[in-house]
Amino acid sequence: MNIKLESATVYDPINKISNLKKDIYISDGKIVNRLQIKGKINKVINCRGKIVMPGAIDMHTHIGGGKVNIARMMLGEFHNEESLDSDSTAIMAPTTIKTGIKYIKMGYTSCFEPALLPINARQAHSEMADIPFIDKGGYALLGNDDFFLELLKKNASQSAINDYVAFTLHATQCIGIKVVNPGGINAFKFNQRALDVDEKSNFYDVTPRDIIKKLTRAIYELGVPHPLHVHCSNLGIPGNFLSTIETIKAAESLPIHLTHIQFQSYGNNGDKRFSSAAPEISNYLNKTKNLTCDVGQIMFGQTVTMSGDSMSQYKNHKHAHPNKWMCMDIECDAGCGVVPFKYDNKSFVNALQWAIGLEIFLLAKDPWKVFLTTDHPNGAPFTSYPHLIKLLMNRSFRNEMFLQLPKEAQEHSILKSIKREYTLDEICIMTRSAPARILGLKNKGSLGYGCDADITIYDKKRKDYEDFFANPAIVMKNGEIIVMNGKIKKYTWGKTQTIKPEYDRSIEKSLKKFFEKYHTMKLENYKISNDEMENLIGSEIIVNKCNGKRK
Amino acid sequence: MKSTNKRFITCPFCSLHCDDIEVEINSNKIKVLSEPIKNCTKKIEYFNISDKSNLKPFYKNKSLNYREAIIKSRTLLDKSQDITIVNHGTDVNGVRSILNFATHHNCTVDHINSKYLFKNLGIVQRKGYMATSLTEARNRCDVFLLFGKSILKKSPRLIDKVIFPEQSLCVKPKEKKLILIGEFDKKTIDILAKNYFVRNIKIKINDIPQLMELIQSKSIGKNDNIKAISNIISESKYLVASWSSSDLDVYENADDVISSISDFILMRNKENRAACMPISGSLADATSSQTMTWLTGYPSRVKFDGSKFIHDRNICDSEFIVENNHTDIVMHISTVGLEKIKLNKKVKNIVIGHPNTTYSSKPDIFIPVGIPGIDHKSILFRTDNVVSLSLDKIRCLNLPSVKNIINDLLMVQD
Known part of the structure; x- marks a missing residue:
């Protein structure tokens, strides 16, 4: 699915963009450069008179x-x-x-x-x-x-x-x-x-x-x-x-x-x-x-x-x-x-x-x-x-x-x-x-290429800032229109953001002993696996990058 | 899965959900090897399949295949003006799917133990409350008050896991003291007293509020036993009070008894530390109330009406609904219960139950369902409402979960 947000007034501080009129392209849930789009644009959203920010x-x-x-x-x-x-x-x-x-x-x-x-x-x-x-x-x-x-x-x-x-x-x-x-x-x-x-x-x-x-x-x-x-x-x-x-x-x-x-x-x-x-x-x-x-x-x-x-x-x-x-x-x-x-x-x-x-x-x-x-x-x-x-x-x-x-x-x-x-x-x-x-969310809070198309589109006609921020015209999540003029258009389910730094697993030996001595459950039951997150709890995970070990 | 193996499992059958149970599984028959649960009333072995015909659904005494059972059930449900769902115990995903179904069909949802649940929750909804959890009690509690009569019969592992553990972080196990208040049987007390410091105040449960008042006022008079116990309580650094609501008469004394215990604990916290730790029922009560609360705002007894939730403890009581002809069909869901399910013949009854489920009269439709933590992976909440455990699948009988069945009921096309 390819979408064009046409003539948007864009605020995107991570990319040092402020109050700039431009088009934004979305392909398969990501923000992309126009040249990266394969095939035709399926939907054009007219953003004249609209302010566009990341979600x-x-x-x-x-x-x-x-x-x-x-x-x-x-x-x-x-x-x-x-x-x-x-x-x-x-x-x-x-x-x-x-x-x-x-x-x-x-x-x-x-x-x-x-x-x-x-x-x-x-x-x-x-x-x-x-x-x-x-x-x-x-x-x-x-x-x-x-x-x-x-x-x-x-x-x-x-x-x-x-x-x-x-x-x-x-x-x-x-x-x-x-x-x-x-x-x-x-x-x-x-x-x-x-x-x-x-x-x-x-x-x-x-x-x-x-x-x-x-x-x-x-x-x-x-x-x-x-x-x-x-x-x-x-x-x-x-x-x-x-x-x-x-x-x-x-x-x-x-x-x-x-x-x-x-x-x-x-x-x-x-x-x-x-x-x-x-x-x-x-x-x-x-x-x-x-x-x-x-x-x-x-x-x-x-x-x-x-x-x-x-x-x-x-x-x-x-x-x-x-x-x-x-x-x-x-x-x-x-x-x-x-x-x-x-x-x-x-x-x-x-x-x-x-x-x-x-x-x-x-x-x-x-x-x-x-x-x-x-x-x-x-x-x-x-x-x-x-x-x-x-x-x-x-x-x-x-x-x-x-x-x-x-x-x-x-x-x-x-x-x-x-x-x-x-x-x-x-x-x-x-x-x-x-x-x-x-x-450390590299794909969020930005309208840069490769970022998730989580986007909020506000209406400039709403002059009162409380009204403006309470009532976005369109809200997109992963490139899908979820809210349009205050109405929910589609139900979707987000993911869970995690981070998994490297560590020496031998710490688990002392933890296991501690659990056996003092807890009322086993250490194994305390841990939540990726599989459990997805298949029992019901949320896929996203593993974000660490900055790397430092001293 | 191997046909024979030994492994540790988490027990799904009481609200402690002990995860140190060693079992041997041989051709889908489960035998418990662990010594500590020999006194448990809800034995895992009871859930072995004695009669293979129980693995098949039936409709009006006639066995039928799973898909036919789903279609028959959906046909009955579609004819209904007002569906009632009674949860006799299922896991988090089971409750989620029940609520999903209720949203689509504007059902009323109740848990069979709601009357006990509301007695404990009532305190939090009316006044202040100090609580603790199993591991805190194990490691910090020096004086444990148990109220009622049958709490140790229902949850015998409270003794070795919580009250008198072999090791405790902050209190030497030998220094821990147990005070039994109520109508505990002499045999239980004598057995415990052989190994531990145990004292007993034998009183009628109805008299607990007066006793708590007496201990609090410290004007005990000449009763040396109560005086001695009152002194033990006064010297405690971390006092824990436990009870099981099902020991109390919910229509007579439960509110007063629970209030008196909780108020006493609050008073203790002015100068010392103390906390309540009620033991909930063994029909996944905590799992039901927690999941219902985050999805509806209410712990039980909710009538779905479009996007609105109507909560009324009396009007949404499933017994009241059936008795007063406010429903024409009841769907009972039971995955961990041993008790006979009471069916009222005034209405159609669909039972989604584990294979060994028993009922007071034959339901219109029976669909066998898997047991969480035995037949499928699942999540269940423990009695303290703060710990939930992930349970594994340990046998292969191809029994669907509640979630599977409800989803099929929603999706089926006649």
Whole structure:
């Protein structure tokens, strides 16, 4: 099948193309040079008056796994949303089918589950396999599992840790590694209620700094493209920006990605002992080459928070709205906590959280280093992205919203004074090009020759940016038209993005012993094979390239 | 596949899904070699084929081939105004295909153990809840509370896998303590007490809420046994509480009993660590509720209506539906059950069941189906709802899976 997108206005930052009128050719699901097309063009799509970008990529969204299912099950009373195109489950905890429909209709073609517990990987992949249209992937959680902490306690070599990290990526069919509250989830199981960056856990005598240092190095040496994805210590605690900076330092100049950094950028100044440290964090981001982040913007309204960070979620349960919640210790592997929450624009703290996220977006100079997320659904459901984009692109709209916040919150924020408005180019970078690059997805986030024809076509007539980004005219996945004028044209199923660095298989001998001694299942059952992914779980895998081993 | 071999398998038949079971397979007959599961009530051998005629479908007492059975079933289903599907246990792909069928035919889907499931889930849907999983309990738990009466009969391997394992990461196995609260039989207690630290508070299950209140208030009075046990609980560092909802009277005391245990665990977490770990039923209950939840938002009892899901615990209760003539055909799906399937003669009944399935009266149509982890590869969830296991195929009887049958039902052209 050969398709021509004729006279498109193209944004493709990876190929340094911005606002350029050109034709795009697609053959058998790939973007090609016109000269590579064999046979006739089967379909010409008139793109005059249209803006064409690569399909968007959400690099941090909780779309599958045990905690998502707990939220779905817990919040049945919210499953009454009117919806013309999908089921009535609440968008904060939608079914897998609804997740796919809502994402593709917004022009998103790849999404990544950032907290995939290795022991729960089979479930997370099974759920994600049931999300239509989009490609997906996961980051496996390490850093709170007893095997890893034992390695650290025993001063295991860096190469042994590298082997364990690589083994985990293979066994869980993931594309990256995440650490959540390094060591803190494990310490909570031993009844520690807080763990600062240089505080030792009682049982393992290991600090979060040790964990960050070892894991960032492992990922760097293995050549995994995506840096260690870090949910820092002290999430949500006033004054936590200092421990955030210490976490960055723990990486010792190796690449590190801090996730939902808005929740990690709090000062403790003022009467209420809660203030914005966005300027400090943004300065640090701007001057630190090895650092990237996603924001985790909050929006006002009802949502549900879900996290592997059982230590902090237990602490947060007193804020549950409605008043119900669940925390769980999981399999000497990690934990989870699900707490419904309502962000209230009349609350000083919530209002300032909203402003802090926007301050970070607007003070971060380089859009290649900051990614657009709401940490779905923790800050807000992913369907609020078009609204968020409008806040970034339209200063007067932003200030209008800002002036609705409580006065005391306004006084604690510099947001109104920031003049910056994001450009279409910058939005395209932070939602397409940069996520593809940081995840090592060579065929995504770009309209270059050979790339997958995952394409979003917007209508220039939609002048309001929220309307523009919420309602693409056409969304293509692998060269097929999936959405046309807001209607789903065809159901397709995406693939799972993985990475498989080389490693010394002898690590499996010690793991096997550990499983036999302490686990309630065998190591062989923990591993997910390629065959199982395809034939039982139901998703083909794509193996992305590593950068090669480094020292 | 060799005609004779020994291998380790994952057992599909109870909610623990032990994967250390050694079996010998000889001409498709399975013999369990592993010692630890000798006390299991649902023995793998029960699922060997005793009568080869069970491998054939039938319609009104007359045997027919597979394709004929599919066509007959589809004809009956097409005539129906309101199809009800009752899941008596199947794997993830089985549940996926049931829901796919329900989407196309606007069916109501229920699991036979829903009434127990909702008692446990009710807590999470109403208030706070702290949970743990099998491996956490094995390695961190120093004091284990078991409530009810039959939990150890239903899941005997809780003892060697979780409560008193040979090795544990953080607690010396000899320092682990088990407290049995409820109506456990003396023989079970005596056997356990020979080797382990076991204490018992013998009370009626209905009285559990009052007991938990007493222990929490620490005003126990003169009962030395309860006082001693209360002290053990007070000193625990990681307390785990387990129960099986099927021990409770779902119409009388289940909500109160489960709430009282869960509230006690929450109170303990203010200063110490403690967690709940209910043991779910053995008809792949967790597999059904997990898969249904990600595909519909609800764990069970869903009526499909176009793209809408209607969930009502009472109106979508399959027993209620049949009793009140809200359905004219029920499709029962059973791949891991031993219990007799109750069929109501008021409606047509199609049973997609493993070959040794028994029923209260003859169904209109019976289609034999493979057992997950015996006749085909599959995924099943464990009782803790967080671990799922991949099960292999170990015998060759050419039995289709639920997924195969449902897909054929959807695709068949008369």
